[in-house]
Amino acid sequence: MLLDFSALAPREAYQWMTATILPRPIAWVSTVSGDGRTNLAPFSFFQGICANPPTLMFVPVNNRQGVKKDTVRNIEAVPEFVVNLVPRALAEQMNATAALLPYGESEFEKFGIAATPSTHVRPPRVAAAPVAFECRLDRFVHVGEGPLAANVVFGRILAAHVRDDVLGANGKPDSARLDLVGRLGGEAYTLTRETFSLVRPD
Numbered sequence: 409m410l411l412d413f414s415a416l417a418p419r420e421a422y423q424w425m426t427a428t429i430l431p432r433p434i435a436w437v438s439t440v441s442g443d444g445r446t447n448l449a450p451f452s453f454f455q456g457i458c459a460n461p462p463t464l465m466f467v468p469v470n471n472r473q474g475v476k477k478d479t480v481r482n483i484e485a486v487p488e489f490v491v492n493l494v495p496r497a498l499a500e501q502m503n504a505t506a507a508l509l510p511y512g513e514s515e516f517e518k519f520g521i522a523a524t525p526s527t528h529v530r531p532p533r534v535a536a537a538p539v540a541f542e543c544r545l546d547r548f549v550h551v552g553e554g555p556l557a558a559n560v561v562f563g564r565i566l567a568a569h570v571r572d573d574v575l576g577a578n579g580k581p582d583s584a585r586l587d588l589v590g591r592l593g594g595e596a597y598t599l600t601r602e603t604f605s606l607v608r609p610d
């Protein structure tokens with residue numbers, strides 16, 4: 409089949425993209441509002457961008473009414489955030505935080521997720537996350553307008569908290585110990601437990 413994206417409604421385009429661009433890592437992003445109220449939400453349009461300077465990105469899209477999500481409103485007010493990574497053991501809690509809550513209501517409090525203070529930024533991090541990147545906003549890039557249009561968030565990585573028990577013998581994170589989940593299409597997820605290695609050509 410050949411899909412003509414110019415003929416697809418945004419919702420259909422979204423479904424085809426999320427069913428094919430697989431697997432997607434999950435940024436579980438903590439932010440604070442201008443008056444200090446915490447927010448936590450997952451985003452699977454997420455990637456590292458470059459190491460010079462250390463930068464990552466994730467993409468909160470506008471909701472179906474074309475309104476910016478709480479995460480975007482908070483970063484506009486306080487340009488700092490934490491990207492927490494999600495192991496299998498935290499997947500259910502991560503999913504709960506995708507719920508639509510009134511602006512200002514904290515997913516940390518509502519779902520009993522333990523938070524711990526960050527070192528460089530105001531938003532707290534998820535205490536149980538195996539890795540948490542403390543970031544300062546680098547820039548927003550807005551792509552499109554209206555429902556499902558993107559507010560791409562680029563963040564400078566200032567520091568990372570890495571739990572000691574996810575380190576392997578070489579002192580680097582071991583993917584099996586991290587046990588992170590990836591997002592597939594619809595409601596499906598995958599695990600990073602099945603791996604293989606390839607030697608790169610010179």
Ligand SMILES: Cc1cc2nc3c(=O)[nH]c(=O)nc-3n(C[C@H](O)[C@H](O)[C@H](O)COP(=O)(O)O)c2cc1C
Pocket residue numbers: 434447448449450451452453454467468469470477478479480502503505506507508509591
């Ligand atoms: C695994 C997962 C991945 C998600 N990825 C995205 C994403 O990449 N972009 C997005 O806008 N929403 C994504 N969502 C939906 C948001 O998490 C949801 O809209 C949330 O309510 C936004 O929270 P906020 O309004 O507190 O920022 C995802 C949800 C889940 C469960």
